[in-house]
Amino acid sequence: MPYYVHSDPxxxxxxxxxxxxxxxxRAGRCSDPRIEESGGKTVRLPALTPRAFCTADRDAVARALDALPALFVRVHMELGNRGSGSGGPVVSVSKSAPVPLSLGADELLRLILATLVSWEERVRTVARLVPLDTETSRQRRDGAILTQAWTILAAHLDALLALESEPMMRDGELVYLDGGDAGLDILYLAWRCRALLTETxxxxxxxxxxxxxxxxxCELREVLDDNGQQDxxxxxxxxxxxDAETYKALVAEKSAPIRLSGAHRRGLVATAGDDRLSRRA
Structure with a gap:
């Protein structure tokens, strides 16, 4: 089955x-925003694209999906660490001594599997693959569930991101989700993993x-180098x-006169013909 034209890679x-x-x-988080003038102001808007995501964010979804298997394994290794986003009680898994379990890690692992499988089922339909046997799939180990879902989604990423809006079950309720939601889900899962692993x-x-x-x-944010120093x-x-040099030059050119005039509080930029003496008066 061909991909939808608006999702043609x-x-x-x-x-x-x-x-x-x-x-x-990705809306306000778009990686390649367009800048436009509206009402005399410069505004930052999401990129326009024939697909669900602009090229930069489609690649971001692909990277997040590629990283999920390794992140899943690392989160799984945190199950025995009660300090991993949990603080919950000791969970007994047998009649023997109770095993300390990170409820945060356990909840995240279940969320990853449930989310990926739900999208796997939809991709199998549009790609005309063998439907997923729900009963059989529930009996598989977590690793097998993850591997199969990830393999299907990675091989049909553009078909996934082209999915049209259809009802899907989320938190016990039916909601309408499309390929854009699928990409956002993947980005969110990767972020949740890194947050639990304290890597955000x-x-x-x-x-x-x-x-x-x-x-x-006045919306500049610092950029850090690999050593955590401003770059x-x-x-x-x-x-x-x-970069470090151009920012230093910008500070020398703009910062001092604007602080004197107070214009930085209004987002104004001093120009070469600006009468700063009159303004200070």
Whole structure:
């Protein structure tokens, strides 16, 4: 069965008219946002794409899916660590001595399996593969469930992301989900694993008082090198990047005069013809 045209991996976003596009399913977290003017302000909007995700975020979903098997194994190794996102009680798995079990890790493992299998079932349908035998699948070991679901999804990723909206069971309720939701699920599962393994990055520090040289907004966030030292900055508003040297030059050019005028509090950028003396007065 061919993939939906809007999910063709060979499609070039630039060959489609705006009318045939839709916004990237990652919305405000889109990795390749477009910058537009609205009401006299610069706004950051999701990329327009003929598929569920822009190319950058489709690749992000692929990387998250590739990482899930190894992350699953590592989370499984945390089952015996009660400090892994749990703090729950000791769970007895037999009549012998109770075994300390991380309820956080256990819940996450079950969520991963249930989520991947639910999408596996839908991909099997659109790809015309043998339907999943629910009763037999429940008797398999976790590793076998994960391996089979991951193999199907990895081999048909673009078919997965092209799924149309259909009802699926989530938390005991039927909700309508499509390929965009599938990609978001995969990204979320990978993030949950890294969070439990304490591998999620700390929020980038806001570099107050320094406006972006491209859009003028004071929305610069620090960029760190491999040693955790500041190595530049990135604008959260327009996405402009600054290495260490260009950021240093930007600070020298913009920071001092704007702090004197107070314009940084209003998101204004001083220009060459700006009468700073009058403004300070």
């Amino acid at each position: 060979n499609a070039d976003d630039g060959h489609w008219s705006t009318g045939g596009m839709r916004e990237c399913a 990055a700390k929020a980038a520090r806001h570099l107050h008082g320094v406006p972006c040289g491209s859009c003028g907004f 530049g900055a990135r604008c959260r508003q327009c996405g402009a990047q600054y």
